[in-house]
Amino acid sequence: MGIVIPWNFSQRLSSGGPVEVQALVDSTDDNTANVLMGYAEAVVSGLLLWYSTHWLQAHGQSFSRRPSA
Numbered sequence: 001m002g003i004v005i006p007w008n009f010s011q012r013l014s015s016g017g018p019v020e021v022q023a024l025v026d027s028t029d030d031n032t033a034n035v036l037m038g039y040a041e042a043v044v045s046g047l048l049l050w051y052s053t054h055w056l057q058a059h060g061q062s063f064s065r066r067p068s069a
Contacts, residue, residue, distance in 0.1 A: 001025050001036040013051070 004022035006012070012019045023040045027033040056062070 001040070003040070016055075 002024040004024065006019065006021075009019055009021070021044070023037070025033045025036055
């Protein structure tokens with residue numbers, strides 16, 4: 001798996017603009033590719049949650065996660 005992160009990732013993220021990250025996966029072994037994509041999705045989801053929470057707090061909003069079922 002290769003991850004392509006733009007050179008101005010932090011700057012664009014800080015400015016609130018959209019940021020794209022590319023994941024390249026060799027799917028010769030589809031099970032491994034699926035596991036790798038799952039890891040990548042988990043990292044992106046965690047980063048999005050972290051930034052969203054901090055953005056809300058910086059703008060005087062609160063955030064609470066619902067308990068898992």
